[in-house]
Amino acid sequence: MNKHKRLKKSFKPTFSKFGGSLPIFSHKDAITAALAEPSSGLIICGQTGCGKTTQVPKYILEAGLSSSKMIAVTQPRRVAAVTIAQRVAHELGSSCGQTVGYSVRFDKRVSDDTKICYLTDGMLLREAILDPTLSKFGVIILDEVHERTVSTDVLMAIVKKLRETRDLKVIVMSATIDIPKISEYFGIDKVVSVKGRTYPVEIYNLKQPEGNYVDNAMISILQTHLEHPEGDILCFLTGQEDIEDLQSLLEEKIELGKHPDYNMAPLVVVPLYANLPNHLQLRAFEKCEGRKVILATNIAETSVTINGIRYIIDSGLCKMKSFQTTTGVDTLKITAISKNSATQRSGRAGREAPGKCFRLYTEEIYDEMSDSTPPEIFRTNLSRVIIQLKAMGIKDVSDFDFIDKPSKQLYINAFKELNDLRCLDADANLNELGRKMSIIPTEPVYSKLLIHSTKTEYKNISKDIVIIVAMLSVENIFYAPRNFQRKAERKHKKFFVLDSDHLTLLNVYNYYIKNKGNSGFCKENFINEKSLKKATQISNQLLGYLKTLSQKSDGTVEETKAEVINELDMIAKEADENYDRNQLITKCLYEGLPLNTYQCHENIYRSTKTHEECNIHPTSVLFNKFPTYVVCSEIIITSKKYMRFCTDISKVYVKD
DNA sequence: AATCAGGAA
Numbered sequence: 185m186n187k188h189k190r191l192k193k194s195f196k197p198t199f200s201k202f203g204g205s206l207p208i209f210s211h212k213d214a215i216t217a218a219l220a221e222p223s224s225g226l227i228i229c230g231q232t233g234c235g236k237t238t239q240v241p242k243y244i245l246e247a248g249l250s251s252s253k254m255i256a257v258t259q260p261r262r263v264a265a266v267t268i269a270q271r272v273a274h275e276l277g278s279s280c281g282q283t284v285g286y287s288v289r290f291d292k293r294v295s296d297d298t299k300i301c302y303l304t305d306g307m308l309l310r311e312a313i314l315d316p317t318l319s320k321f322g323v324i325i326l327d328e329v330h331e332r333t334v335s336t337d338v339l340m341a342i343v344k345k346l347r348e349t350r351d352l353k354v355i356v357m358s359a360t361i362d363i364p365k366i367s368e369y370f371g372i373d374k375v376v377s378v379k380g381r382t383y384p385v386e387i388y389n390l391k392q393p394e395g396n397y398v399d400n401a402m403i404s405i406l407q408t409h410l411e412h413p414e415g416d417i418l419c420f421l422t423g424q425e426d427i428e429d430l431q432s433l434l435e436e437k438i439e440l441g442k443h444p445d446y447n448m449a450p451l452v453v454v455p456l457y458a459n460l461p462n463h464l465q466l467r468a469f470e471k472c473e474g475r476k477v478i479l480a481t482n483i484a485e486t487s488v489t490i491n492g493i494r495y496i497i498d499s500g501l502c503k504m505k506s507f508q509t510t511t512g513v514d515t516l517k518i519t520a521i522s523k524n525s526a527t528q529r530s531g532r533a534g535r536e537a538p539g540k541c542f543r544l545y546t547e548e549i550y551d552e553m554s555d556s557t558p559p560e561i562f563r564t565n566l567s568r569v570i571i572q573l574k575a576m577g578i579k580d581v582s583d584f585d586f587i588d589k590p591s592k593q594l595y596i597n598a599f600k601e602l603n604d605l606r607c608l609d610a611d612a613n614l615n616e617l618g619r620k621m622s623i624i625p626t627e628p629v630y631s632k633l634l635i636h637s638t639k640t641e642y643k644n645i646s647k648d649i650v651i652i653v654a655m656l657s658v659e660n661i662f663y664a665p666r667n668f669q670r671k672a673e674r675k676h677k678k679f680f681v682l683d684s685d686h687l688t689l690l691n692v693y694n695y696y697i698k699n700k701g702n703s704g705f706c707k708e709n710f711i712n713e714k715s716l717k718k719a720t721q722i723s724n725q726l727l728g729y730l731k732t733l734s735q736k737s738d739g740t741v742e743e744t745k746a747e748v749i750n751e752l753d754m755i756a757k758e759a760d761e762n763y764d765r766n767q768l769i770t771k772c773l774y775e776g777l778p779l780n781t782y783q784c785h786e787n788i789y790r791s792t793k794t795h796e797e798c799n800i801h802p803t804s805v806l807f808n809k810f811p812t813y814v815v816c817s818e819i820i821i822t823s824k825k826y827m828r829f830c831t832d833i834s835k836v837y838v839k840d
Numbered sequence: 841a842a843t844c845a846g847g848a849a
Contacts, residue, residue, distance in 0.1 A: 261847065289849055306848040335848065424844050458846065482846055503845035516845065560847090568849095625849035660844075725849090802842040822843075 206235035207379045215240060216247040218374040219323070222351040225372035231359050231380025233535070237327050238272050240355065241300045244323055245283075249353065253322030254298060258305040260333050261487060262288040269293070269302040289625070290721050305335035309572065312342055313622060316576045323353040330360040330524075331486065332559035338569060341585050342576070344370055360524060360556070369587045383534040385496070389547045397499045398426055400544045402433045404497045405477050408542065409451050415494025415539070417477040418484060420529050422503050422518050427455045427479045428666045434477070450474025456488075457481040459660040462714050485528055489535070496533045496541040498526060500549065506563040508821070509593040511796070512601070514565070515821040520549070524556040561590050566598035567628045571607070574614045575622035604778060605632045620733050624726065626653060629777065629817065636776035638730060645768050646730060647723075648690055649776070652769075654723035655689035656817055656829060658715040662692075662803075665710075672710035679709075680805045683832035686773055686817070687766055688805055693719060767835070773815055774833040780816045781837075782827065789814065789827070801826040813837040 208230070218226040230236045241255050259265040269286035276283055281293030287303040294301055303311075305326075312318055324343050329336055346352045347370075356366055363375055390400070401419055408417055421427050434453045441448030456468040456478050468478050468490055478490060482502050504519040521529070526543065533539025543550065561569070573581045582595045602608050605628055607618035614622060617635060624631035630653045637649035655661060664672035679695065681687035696716050699705040706713035774781070782789040782798055787810050789798050798819060800807050804827070806814060812834045816827035 304848065310849065331847090333847070422845070457844090459844070485846085487846065505845070518845090657849095664844095722849095803844080808841075826843085 206239060207381060208235035208239045211376050211378060212239075212243050214376055215243055216249065218376070219244065219247075219249045219353050219355070223347050223353065225347065225354045225356070225370055225374070227363055227366055227370075227372055227375045228355060228357045228378065229359070229363050229375060230357070230378030231382060231531075233381040234378040236357055236378060237268055238275070240357075241284075241325060242272065242276070244325075245299050250299070250322035254320050255300045255323045255325065256308055256318075256321045257300065257302045257325040258308050258327055258336070258339065259302060260305055260328050260331050260336065262291075262304050265302040265304050265307075266291065269300075272300065272302075290725070305333055305339055308339055309335050309342075310625070312339070313572060313575045316342075317346060317350060318342075318352070319350075321352070323355070325355040325357065327357045329356050329358040329366065330362065330556075332557075332561070334560045334564055334569060337559060337561045337586055337588070338572065340369070340587055344585065362556070365587070382531060383536070383538045385530045385534040385539045385541050387530055388540065388542045389550065390543065390545055393546050393549065397421075397501065397544050398430050398433070401430055401497050401499060402437070404542045404544065405434065406437060408495050408497070408540075409449070409475055409477070412495065412540070414475065415537075416475060416490070416492045417495040417497060418490065418493045418532055419477060419479050419497040419499075420484065420502075421479055421481065421499050422501050423481060424455075424457050424459065426499075427457060427481070430479055431455055432666070452476050454478045455480075456484060458483050458487075459663070459712070461663055461712050484532065485525065489532075491536065493533055493535070494537060494539045496530050496539065498529045498541060498543045498545075500526065500543060500545040500553075504557075504563070507565045507594065507597070509591070509597050511821075512565075512597050513819050513821055513825065517822070520553055522554045522557045523550070526550065526553065559588050561586065561588065562594075564594075565601070566590060566594050567601045567605075570595075570598050570602060571614065571618060571622045571628055575619065579613070602628065605629070607632065623733060624729050626657060626726070630656065633773070633776035633817075634726060634730060635733070637772050638734060642768055642772045645765065645772060647727065648765075648769050649772060650723045650726045650730065651693050651719070652686045652690050652773075654719040654726060655693055656686075657722055658719045660712055661689060661715050661719075663710045663712045668710065675709045681766070682805060682809075683811065684766075684770065685804050685806070685829040686831050687769065689829075690769070692716075693723075770831055770833060771836045773817075773831050774836050777815050777817055780819060780827065781833070782814050782816065784810050784812050784814070796825075798825050798827050800830055801828045804828065804830050806830045806832060 215226065218224060228236050228240065241257055244250055244255055265286050265288050269284055270280045273280040273282065273284035278284065281295055282297050284300045285294040285298040287294055287301060287307050289307065326336060326339060326343065343354050347354060356370065358366065367373060367375060401421065405417055405419060421430065431453050438451055440446065450473055452472045452474055454467050454476055456465060457480065484490065500521055501518050502521050503516055505514055505516050508515050530541035533541055570581050573584060578584060607615060607621050609615040620635050621628055621631040624634060634649060634653055637646045662676045679688060679692045681691050692711065696705065703713055706716065781792045783792050789800065790796060791798065811832035814830045815833045816830040818828045820826055820828060
C-alpha cells in the first residue's frame, strides 16, 4: 500500500490536471470491487477519452488484484500499444519497460519488474501459441473489442475457455453498447458504463440522392470553407484514386478563388492514406497557413487522430475486403459503411469543441445501413486462424466457441487450402510442416513457400525467398504521385526484371541494401522507404525463424541455414548474380506456390486446375506480355479478377 | 492500357 501512495505522489503535473477530470475516476471502487474474486470478470463500456485504457490497469495493480502475475492489455494497433504504455509509465513516474512495458512485433520493452504489459492482440495470440494457458498473466484486459479484429475474436474465445480452468480475471472493454451479447458470451454480469469526453456534433444529411460523391464532396468542402468559422475539415473517401481526383478538383477551384473578384481565404488540401510515404503523411498533422482540408481513407476513422478537426464530410462509403467462398478469392469492393462507422466518423469532429458533420447521403440511406460492420472473421480466409488454433492443441476447430461463428463454407474453403498446402495429416491435425508453419508469422501460403525453399535442391536461395515474402507482405514498394506519374514510372522501370514481379521486388531490395538504405536513393526513385525499412525487419525476423526451425534435435544448426543468416549482409555484393540463380528462384516459386498456376491461350489466362479465367494486374511487369505459364502469389477481385505479383514459369513448367 | 481500404504477426 505504501508503495502505491508513493507512486501516486509522483504523478507529473501535466497529467494530473487532465487525469483529475477523467470520467473513469468515479468508477474506481466499482471496478476493483468487481474483480475481487478469483476468475472474476468485468465489462467496461466507454468511449475513447474516458481514460479506461490508461487508468484501469493502474487500479488493478494498486489493489493488488493480479497477485504476482502480469496484467496484459491488448490493443488492435501497435502504435497505440507503444504510446499508451509510454504514457502510463510516465504517469507512474517510471520509465517504460519497468513497471509498465509493451510488446509489439520488432519492439519489446518488458523486464522482470513489468507488471502492466500493453501488447497488440496479435502478439498476445502468439504468446498463446507458445504457452496455451498464458500462465504469465493474472489479469487480461481486452480493449477496443468493438473493432472485432480476428485476433481479438480468437483471444476472446481463448480467454473465455481459460477462465474455466484456472484463476484468470478478465476485463472486456468496448466502446459500443453491444454489451448484452458480450455479457452473455462470457457469463459476466458486472458492467461499468463510463461517459466519454466528447462534444456534440451536429449532423446534416443530403436532401436528394444525386450527383457523384466526389463532386458532392468538393461542393460541401467549398461551402463549409466559405460559410463556416475556422476549424479544419476532414473528408472520408474510399481510396487513393478518389483522393487524388478530389485533390485536383479542389486545387483548380482554389486557384480560381485566388482571383481578386473572389479573394477566397486560403485552403490547403492534404491527402492521407496508408500507402502515402511518411513525410507526406505527416503534413496532415502539421499546422498550415489557412484552413486545412484532409482527404482521407478509413485510416482517419480509427487508426490516426488529427487535432483541430471541426467539420466532417462523410461519403458514407469505404473499401472493404471480403473473402468470397464461392471462388475462394478476396474481393476489395466499395461498400456502404455501417451506422457505427458513420457515428465514429462524425465523432472525429467533436474531440475538442462542438463540430458539424455533413453526410453525403440521405437519411433514408442512413436508415438502410447495417448497425455495425460485419466482424472481420466473417470476411476472411480462415486458414491462418485454423493453423493457430491447431497449434494451441484445439482439435475441433469448426466448433470453436467464437462469439460470432464463421460460416461452415469459410471453414471448408480454409481446409481445402490447408490440404493443398499439405500441412495437415489424415486426422486434419498439423503435420510436421503445419507445426513449422504455425511458428512463421505470415500467411500460410507464404510460410509454406518459405519452408519449401529450405530444401537442399534449391541450394541457398532461401534468403531470396525470405526477401520476396517480406517485400510481398509490405506491398506498395513503388510510389507514383499523380503529378510525377510519368517520371516515377520511368524510374521504376529501371528495377524491372522482365519476367517476374517477384524477382523485381528482390531486385529493388538488393539495390536498397546496396545503397545502405539511403533516403535519397528512395526519394529519387519514387520508392517507399517506410515499406523497405519494414521489409528489412521482416526478412531478418523470418530468417531467424527459419534458422530456429532448421535446428536439429541435437541442438545444432544445419550448416546451410546458418550460412543463410551470415549471408544477409553479402546480398548487395551478389545482386547481379546470374541467370541460374533466378531460374532456381522461379522454380521454387512455381513448386512452393502450388495454388495459383495459370496458362495463357489467345491472351486469356485460365487456372491450370480449375480453368477459371484471371487477368494479369496492370501493375505487373508481365502486364500485356502474355507468357504461356505464370504463377502468382495473390489473387484479388476489384474491378476484375486480377493476379497480383506474377512470375513467368514457362521455362520450368511441367505438365501433370 | 489501366490500378492502388485498414490493421497485425
